[in-house]
Amino acid sequence: MHSTLATQLGLTCPIIQAPMAGVSTPLLAAEVCKAGGMGALGLGSVDAEGGRKAIRAARALGASCLNANFFCHQPTAIDPAKAAAWLSALTPEFARFDATPPNELHEIYLSFVSDPARPEMLLEERPEVVSFHFGLPSTEVIAALKTAGITLFASATNIDEARACMHAGMDAIVVQGIEAGGHRGCFDPDAKDDAQSTLVLLAQIKPHTDLPLIAAGGLMDGADCARALQAGADMVQLGTAFILCPETSADAGYRAAMASDAADNTGFTRAISGRPARALPNAFTAWGATQQLESPGYPHTYDAGKALHAAAKAKGDHSYGAHWAGSGAGRARSLPAAQLMAALTAEIAQHS
Template sequence: MSSILPRIGVRLPIVQAPMAGTSTPALAAAVTNAGALGSISVGAVEAAKAGEMVGALKALTDGPFNVNVFTHAPAKADPGRERAWTEALRPIFAAYDAEPPTTLREIYTSFNVDAAMLETLLAARPAVVSFHFGLPPAPIIHQLKAAGIVLLASATNLDEGRAVERAGVDAVVAQGWEAGGHRGVFDPAAPDAQLGAFALTRLLVRKLSIPVIAAGGIMNGAGIAAALDLGAQAAQLGTAFIASPESSADAYHRAALLGPGAAATEMTRLISGRLARSLPNRFTALKDALKGVAPPEYPIAYDAGKALAAAARAKGEGGFGAQWAGQGAPLARALPAAELIATLAAELAAARRAR
């Protein structure tokens, strides 16, 4: 099995997770310049904006970085279901002197059918492109590989990991149940074994022939060392970077991350229509009020979620945002990204010396 990070010129076995909503070119560049692999997510933006983000990142670093895209099945509109959802949310909107959207739209396009995004990536040629929520069609994978781009894909179980390997993707990210943000399952309607990061990592290491990157709940050097001991070639950390000044997390998200609620993250579909791990907030607290009302498909439900968050924020309430975080949230440190990478590297070295 070849080593994945040295192949692209990354010195440390640390990958910054490309969490949409918090990852920025400045954050990714700081991580890359510190010797790890920085990442940005373009899954929630159009191709033109993605090109700007990649350009901004290239202006800040000469090193390798990862660009993440969303490879979910395109959403199927259901006007009746969408209407029922906005009506269920109407009283909450009214509490902030607002009306829910009259119609909901698919707020961003799956990479699987986004020809403009593919052209943007082929032109930019980042060192790494990663997939979340599944795999794109084989011709897309072939074009990216032909451009010399190293490919990663998330998997939450062995079947998904095997699909990643069969597709010719270079390495698999073992996303454990602890991980913050959206659950990367290929089929959100299928049963989820909810495997933890370390059990999943060891399973994929034993059963696959491609490199494995562990993800979920890892916040410090001891966690990275444990992942490496299980056979992972690197650890991916996302929540660890949310409080960094280079992150785009707003003040409400940062306060929630560093507050007592960080010890009780929870899975919710309410915000986006797809299961994601969040800090407890005003939106997750609606689970009882909205019980029995199915949110629209992802990312159509996100249209309503974002509208509610904006309406509440206009009235000084920031608790309806997408405040994603993993189960390691209580271990978060508000450090500049480069300082955090240096700290993680020192902790990793100390953990190895202690053995």
């Protein structure tokens, strides 16, 4: 099974490696590309020069069809009272590791919609694909990227977001089901989430658009991918399936958690970053489940979360990490990316 979108992008298989910020690397992206798929870089957590460096590194390693991904959340001002209450609640957790929380919280990730430097960098570096999470950039930025010949993707978690992607001029829509690991791509994290599965959401969106659709969420092997492709997806996007590849930057604690019973019990938390995200259960998610406080929002909450993880990790405790993972995490395979891609491709053929 081979999609028109994959052909247009010069791919030999319909597999996209998800742009996992903090886990995906230029080497992983390059290895996926060399195996015929689309490699991706999660650049939402770096500035323009950091993004440029990553894109050039992936190119140097052989990435031929590269997806550069960015966060398009709506910036919000920090509420000092919420921040103070949150930091106070976290103080006993920091104390476990002889540490104190930061005095204040910062906007550690500048949204793509607020940063003219990153679109300018993209016009110079010209990755084949630029994709967006949490929303969409301005019409001016979209027009400039399209004029430069860059293909644009955006994620949607419901039909209204998919319509927004269509109207904005996206070239394809990443259909993110509730099974997906990491952050929900909801444009408004406080709106009601219908929490549709990948295949159900795909069936809802497909009748309303001629745009290529990319299924994302809970896809771990070629059989999963084949089902999504048979249900009408043009391509498939996998993230959790790649976490255990040696080419990712997942640390030892993350890898150990992925190999534990936690991998069969993923769930959603806002405690780590301030936005709903599916993760492996750990001490941090357990703490979050006990809290009645409203978090200071994204990405300010993540400033505290990263500080707590660093304090714990310095004492040899990995149970406060942002261990994002999808619902099929227990089926992840510890294989080099090239071998995993070969296995996925063979399994898709077998089940098609």
